[in-house]
Amino acid sequence: MPAPREGTSRAGGSKRKRKEFDQEPYVLRNAILAEKNKIAEKMVEIMAEDRVVLQQDRKFRVHSWSPFHIAAVNHLKAVEENRMAFMSFSSDDDKISYLENMIGVKIYEVFSAAYARVRSTVL
Known part of the structure; x- marks a missing residue:
């Protein structure tokens, strides 16, 4: 099997699987940031x-x-x-x-x- 050409992003696996795998950390990060923002809003309200x-x-x-x-x-x-x-x-x-x-x-x-x-x- 020949190696992928330089400059291509084809390193193995299907594009759809790579996309799903790449999105998982972002979904988790967004959930954590949303919770952090809720806590920050409550603190701002308390300290108003x-x-x-x-x-x-x-x-x-x-x-x-x-x-x-x-x-x-x-x-x-x-x-x-x-x-x-x-x-x-x-x-x-x-x-x-x-x-x-x-x-x-x-x-x-x-x-x-x-x-x-x-x-x-x-x-």
């Missing part, structure tokens, strides 16, 4: 700034437009890394501590100062 800020407002019972609230929202909206760090903490106390340390405003000091002002005007 609106969702993180909404979670911050709900969980900690932060008074809207208080100095702590404004500073926390600005911090979380600034950079995606801030949102990722905030979401990485599992407990609410850790999340509050993170925000207090990063923005330099204590949540309870703000409330106690406001309470002291109100109390002094009433008395």
